[in-house]
Amino acid sequence: MSEGGKTARSDLLGGAGWVGFGLLIVAExxxxxxxxxxxxxxxxxxxFVPGIIGALIMVLGAVLMLRGWRRGNSDRAQPTPDTAVAEPVVNRRIAITLVLSLLYAGALLGRAPFWLVTALFVAAFTWLFAPADQPKTRRTIAAVIAGAxxxxxxxxxxxxxxxVRLP
Structure with a gap:
């Protein structure tokens, strides 16, 4: 498991964003x-189900905020020079995820059979986020199997x- 954001502040802000998003889901x-x-x-x-998911997102966002707050306090207790700049919130992976999700839900779903659109979405997602050092043939086979x-x-x-009748 990763250590979280590069700074305690990024965990605090990210957690606050997730809490807000979860609250919006619960409210809606x-x-x-x-x-x-x-x-x-x-x-x-x-x-019911969206409300439960929204509540879970809020809880996990609060956990992320707590981790950032704790890390911030421990960083103040032990000063270390950290010149590393945190990555911007919108990085390449987030942009790819956003584009794929919007393409899936906004452009393709309802215009093509559900099973086909879902298979293509999962296969593309799996292929794009597979380890870069993995051979392309293996990556492609794994993506097609996962999608199907x-x-x-x-x-x-x-x-x-x-x-449920699917589009």
Missing amino acids: SLRMDRFTSMGATLYTMPG ATSAVVTVVFQYVFL
Whole structure:
């Protein structure tokens, strides 16, 4: 596991961002229609799962903030000259993730079969984030297998277990 951001401040700011994002998710999930008139229970309401995920994001953001705060205090107790500059928040990996996610959810989903779009998304993501020293043939095979397997499992589970019609 990595040690976190390069500075205690980056952990504090990043954690605050995640707490804010989780709070936004919880707030929006509470605003969703609860469908009580249709007999929905707490566990079948549309906002239940997003609310739980938002709460977990808030907790993990708070843990990140606590780690940054603790590291900041220990850095003050033991002064060490640190001339390393923290990487900018928007680095290459975040930009690639954002572009792939927007392409998947915003441009392709709904315009092509779900199973195909999901397989392509997972394969591209896996291929782009595989270790750079991995041979391209192995990287490609692993990406195709991951994409196909993920797409198949997600499609089957959503269509036949959760009875959700996929685009």
